[in-house]
Amino acid sequence: MAELRWANEMLQQAGLRITAPRVTVLRVLAERPHAAADTIIGAVRSDIGAVSTQAVYNVLQVCTDAGIVRRIQPAGSPARYELRVRDNHHxxxxxxxxxxxDVDCAAGEAPCLEPSERLGFDVDEAEVVFWGICPDCAPPVREEETV
Amino acid sequence: MAELRWANEMLQQAGLRITAPRVTVLRVLAERPHAAADTIIGAVRSDIGAVSTQAVYNVLQVCTDAGIVRRIQPAGSPARYELRVRDNHHxxxxxxxxxxxDVDCAAGEAPCLEPSERLGFDVDEAEVVFWGICPDCAPPVREEETV
DNA sequence: CCGAGAAACTTGACTGATTCCAGAAATGGT
DNA sequence: ACCATTTCTGGAATCAGTCAAGTTTCTCGG
Structure with missing residues (x-):
């Protein structure tokens, strides 16, 4: 089980207490990147039994604040969470x-892009979301018809 | 009042019926770009009197669908709306x-950026949000919480 | 080993933003 | 002006998330 201890170490290094809900949330996120709170709660419950909804939200909040979890909020969908946090990917x-x-950031360090005008803002991050249609949702085209 | 008729024309060209709530919402957006639904509802009411909340949401929805209004949803804030819709700015x-x-898009046409990997997605837009601190909220000023 | 204080968890009410619904009113083509 | 269609009204409902109070659990000094 030594290889399952990375979650404990992450928490420890972030100065957070190690508790079952926390460790489990991190493990769930490792398995299902970009999961929504909803999904995480379900997975945590099926893993360690009863956990309050609030507890999971708390865990996500403290881990996000501690910088070991990243929260992304695409328009029109509930917040999603992921462990990839060091690299500023998109x-x-x-x-x-x-x-x-996930897509790696082509330009390296944050902010990877510069706004053309700054309007007096002190910019520290450029968040990029590429919108499109995923392979599973692509219109049902037959393979022969490759226009 | 001829110069106030642009809103009517926008609606007409989009194939939408011209109604007081619609015209007013467009005018409000012209004056206050990036307004939230809340703000728009208030402004519309002080302009033409009673209008249901739902009516404004409907207007924003149909105008967004018709492509004459753009909806932006920055994380942690309610949806905001704007009329700049042709150019893909950030x-x-x-x-x-x-x-x-607003910041003009440095790279021209949408999608102005290309993801480094596409993962099979058919990408049609790259949405960029530059996060930072605006001049009014800049540090040197004393922290008077207005949240 | 014990107890105090801090931190984390539980429960349940509550909020804000938005949507759904059914009926009433307004719009625009003939 | 008429009528079918679209839009607006009012109110309930939903969804995601937060707040607050009380209880349990952990951690550390004595």
Missing amino acids: HLVCRSCGTVG | HLVCRSCGTVG
Whole structure:
């Protein structure tokens, strides 16, 4: 079970207490990147039994604040969470089903882009969301018809 | 009043019926770009009297669908609406007060950026949000909570 | 080993933003 | 002006998430 201890270490290094809900949330996120709170709650419950909804929201909140979890909120979908947090990568979101995919940031460090005008803002991050249709939602075209 | 008729024309060209709520919502948006539904409802009411909340939401919905209004939904803030819709420009959002500013897209046509990997998605838009602190919320000023 | 204080969890009410619904009113083509 | 269609009204309902109060659990000094 030593290989399952990474979650404990993540929490420890972030200065957070190690508790069953926390460890489980992190493990769930490792398995299902971009899961919504809803999904996470379900997975945590089927993993360790009863856990309050609030507890999971608390865990997500403290982990996000501690910088070990990243929250993404694509328009029209509930918040999603992921563990990839160091690299400032971006996301592909399906307009039809909401599926989220990761794309590496082409430009390296944050903010990876510069606004053309700054309007006096002190910009620290450029968040990029690529909108499109995922392979599963693609219109049913026959393979022969490759226009 | 001929110069106030642009709203009617916009609706007409979009194939939408001309009604007081619609015309007023468009005028409000012209004056206050990036307004939230809340703000729009207030402004419409002080303009033409009683209008149901639902009516405004309907107007925003049909206009967005018709492509004459654009909806933006920065994380942690209610949806905002704007009339700039042809050019695919981007936004600056203040982490503190939520103020939104426009920035022209440096790269021209949509999608102005290309994801480094496509994962099979058919990408049609790259949405960029620059996060930062606006001049009004900049540090040197004393922290007078207005959240 | 014990107890105090802090941190985390549970429960349940509550909020804000938005949508759904059914009926009444307004719009625009003939 | 008439009528079918579209839009607006009012109110209930939903969804995602937050708040607050009370209880349990952990951690650490004595």
